[in-house]
Amino acid sequence: xxxxxxxxxxxxxxxxxxxxxxxxxxxxxxxxxxxxxxxxxxxxxxxxxxxxxxxxxxxxxxxxxxxxxxxxxxxxxxxxxxxxxxxxxx
Numbered sequence: 001x002x003x004x005x006x007x008x009x010x011x012x013x014x015x016x017x018x019x020x021x022x023x024x025x026x027x028x029x030x031x032x033x034x035x036x037x038x039x040x041x042x043x044x045x046x047x048x049x050x051x052x053x054x055x056x057x058x059x060x061x062x063x064x065x066x067x068x069x070x071x072x073x074x075x076x077x078x079x080x081x082x083x084x085x086x087x088x089x090x
Contacts, residue, residue: 004031006051006060008089019070023049023060024089032089039069053082 010022010032024032033041041047042062049060051073058073060083073082 001045001048003048003050006049006083007086009083009086010089011084019068020083022089023071023083035071038071042071051082051086053085058082 004027005025006023007026008024009020010024012019012021020035022032022034023038024030038047038049038060039062042049042060049071050057051060052058053073060071060073062069063072064070071083
């Protein structure tokens, strides 16, 4: 299992529930991963993803809302949503 820091996202502006299209990071010269691929990696246990929120490392997990899988960070009580607060990937 490999761990990757998520430092940016590609939001889906067309989606009412603000589902993220992709996540990305700077490791290894930069990477991007489609949402469904990231969800599959987490569910299968091949990769874990984390980000930094308010100076603390937080894990990214798979959740389900209205029958749709999406990514969120473990509960930390911070607003706005930790992932949605990340910058857009270049």
